[in-house]
Amino acid sequence: MPLKTLFLNPPSFENFDGGASSRWPATREIESYWYPVWLAYSAGMLEGSKLLDAPTHHVSADETIEIAKSFDFLVLFTSTVGWTGDHGLARAIKKANPSIKIAFVGPPVTTDPDRALNECEVLDFVCRREFDFSVVEFANGKPLNEILGISYKDASGVIQHTPDRPQVEDLDAMPWATKIYKRDMDVTRYNVPFLLHPYISLYSTRGCPAQCTFCLWPQTLSGHAWRKRSTDDVAAELKWAKENFPHVKEFFFDDDTFNIQKARTIELCQKLKPLGLTWSCTSRVTTERETLKAMKDAGCRLLIVGFESGDPQILKNIKKGATVERARDFVKDCHDLGLVLHADFILGLPGETKESIRNTINFAKTLDCETIQVSIAHAYPGTEFYDFAKKNGFITNEKMEDGGGHQMAHIEYPGLPVEYVMEMVHKFYDEYYFRPKAAFRVVWKAIVNRDVPRLYTEAKAFMKLRAQRNKASRLKKEENALKAQESVSLNA
Numbered sequence: 001m002p003l004k005t006l007f008l009n010p011p012s013f014e015n016f017d018g019g020a021s022s023r024w025p026a027t028r029e030i031e032s033y034w035y036p037v038w039l040a041y042s043a044g045m046l047e048g049s050k051l052l053d054a055p056t057h058h059v060s061a062d063e064t065i066e067i068a069k070s071f072d073f074l075v076l077f078t079s080t081v082g083w084t085g086d087h088g089l090a091r092a093i094k095k096a097n098p099s100i101k102i103a104f105v106g107p108p109v110t111t112d113p114d115r116a117l118n119e120c121e122v123l124d125f126v127c128r129r130e131f132d133f134s135v136v137e138f139a140n141g142k143p144l145n146e147i148l149g150i151s152y153k154d155a156s157g158v159i160q161h162t163p164d165r166p167q168v169e170d171l172d173a174m175p176w177a178t179k180i181y182k183r184d185m186d187v188t189r190y191n192v193p194f195l196l197h198p199y200i201s202l203y204s205t206r207g208c209p210a211q212c213t214f215c216l217w218p219q220t221l222s223g224h225a226w227r228k229r230s231t232d233d234v235a236a237e238l239k240w241a242k243e244n245f246p247h248v249k250e251f252f253f254d255d256d257t258f259n260i261q262k263a264r265t266i267e268l269c270q271k272l273k274p275l276g277l278t279w280s281c282t283s284r285v286t287t288e289r290e291t292l293k294a295m296k297d298a299g300c301r302l303l304i305v306g307f308e309s310g311d312p313q314i315l316k317n318i319k320k321g322a323t324v325e326r327a328r329d330f331v332k333d334c335h336d337l338g339l340v341l342h343a344d345f346i347l348g349l350p351g352e353t354k355e356s357i358r359n360t361i362n363f364a365k366t367l368d369c370e371t372i373q374v375s376i377a378h379a380y381p382g383t384e385f386y387d388f389a390k391k392n393g394f395i396t397n398e399k400m401e402d403g404g405g406h407q408m409a410h411i412e413y414p415g416l417p418v419e420y421v422m423e424m425v426h427k428f429y430d431e432y433y434f435r436p437k438a439a440f441r442v443v444w445k446a447i448v449n450r451d452v453p454r455l456y457t458e459a460k461a462f463m464k465l466r467a468q469r470n471k472a473s474r475l476k477k478e479e480n481a482l483k484a485q486e487s488v489s490l491n492a
Helices: 037-043 061-068 083-096 107-111 113-119 132-139 177-184 216-220 231-244 262-275 289-297 312-317 324-337 354-367 384-391 418-433 436-448 452-491
Strands: 005-009 050-053 073-077 101-105 125-127 150-153 159-161 199-202 250-253 279-283 300-308 340-347 371-376
Touching: 005 037, 005 061, 037 050, 037 073, 037 132, 037 177, 050 177, 061 083, 073 083, 073 132, 083 101, 101 107, 101 132, 107 113, 107 125, 107 216, 113 125, 113 150, 113 159, 125 132, 177 199, 177 231, 199 231, 231 262, 262 289, 289 324, 300 324, 300 354, 312 354, 324 340, 324 354, 340 354, 340 418, 354 418, 371 418
Parallel strands: 005 050, 005 073, 073 101, 101 125, 199 250, 250 279, 279 300, 300 340, 340 371
Antiparallel strands: 125 150, 150 159
C-alpha cells in the first residue's frame, strides 16, 4: 500500500484561489474559485489519497492541521503570494503529526528549490515543474535519490538536485480529474463570475508554445512543449462528467491555450457536438474563423482571451505574437458567430507609459467584449519579465500584495508611478462598464439568468477591493510627498 497521501491547496487569504488552480496567483477582484486540476492527477493515481481544496471549501488552517493528522504524506501546492503562510502551515502540520512526510510543489519551488529547502526545515523534498509521477513514486516507496525532478537535503544537510523529469507525453494515461472532483469536492462551491454556475474545469492539453514574457505557467510548470490528449479521451471524460454531474451548466477547458492547433480543435469539436454540452475555453486572437465556427457549432459559449494591451509596441515587448489589427478581426469573427468574450488586460507591462495605458483603454472599448479583467503587471520569479524588471531596477519591492492577497503594483518605470497604475486600473473599469451599452448588458444578463444576487455580491466584492487599492495609492502618494519634502529640507 502507498503512503496515505493528502493533496492540499492550502488555506490562505480570504477568497484566495491562487495556489493549485490559478495562473495568476492572487485574490481576484471578484471572489472566484478555480479547480486544483494539477493536484487531481496525482490524487487519482494513489489509492487512499484525498484532495483537499481548502480555500474553496472554507476549511481553516486549524481544520487542515487536524485533517492532516491521519495522513502519512502531504503534497502542498504553494504559490509566490502564499509562500510565507504555506511554510507556517507546514510547520504546524509537522508539529501535530511528526511522522508525516511533506513535499511542496508549484512555481516557487521550481524557480528556487534551494530557498524553499533552506527556509522551511520541515520539507522532505520539493518537486520541480510537473510533479505528477514524482510524488506518486515517493508515496509508493521509491528512494529520493532515484526520483527524477526533485530537490532535497541529504543526511548531511547538503541540498541535492536529481536530474530533471521529462514532461508527461502520454496524457491519455493520466486519470480523469473529474473523477477526483466527484470523490473529494463539492462542485457547487466553484464560482467564476463570467462562467455559468455551477461549472467544471479540466485540461485537454498541457503546455503553451507562445513566448509571452510575463506568463507564469509555461515558464515554471507546464512548459512550452504543447502536448495533447486524444480527442476520444477528452470526449469520453466529458460524457462521463455530464452523466455524473447533471446539475453542472458549463464545462471549461482551462488549457494554457485550448485551440492553438486548428485540425485538432475541429476534430475535438466533431466529437463534442453529439454530447450536447455547453462549454468554454481559453483562446488566442490568432484563431481562425473556421475554427471558431466549429467550436460554436459544438456548444462553445465563451472564450477567455488575453489581449493584454492595445499598444502595438507593448505587444512586441512582451512577445505576444499578435497585433491589435488581428485582435479586432478576431473579435468581429467571434461576435458574428455569437461567441461571448471575456477579455484580459494588464497594465504595467514592459515599456508601459501613460500614453500606452490610454491606448489600451480606448482599444478595449472599441472591442466591446462582454466582460473584462484588468490586472496589474506582476513580475513573478521564473519569468522573462521578472529577469527584465530585476535587471533594470524596476521592481520597487518584492511584495506583490496588500497583506490580504490582493494585487498591488510593485513595478515602477520612469514617469509611471505605481500609484498611477493602480488608479488607472479603476479608471479602466469605470470607463468600460459605465458606458450605457456595457452597463445594460451586465444588468440584463443578471436578470435573464435570474442571477441578480450573484451580481450584487460581485459588485460588493469589487468595491471593497477598490477601496483597499485607493487607500494603498493614497498612502503611496503621501509617502512620496514626504520624501520630496525631506529632500527639499536637506538641500536647503
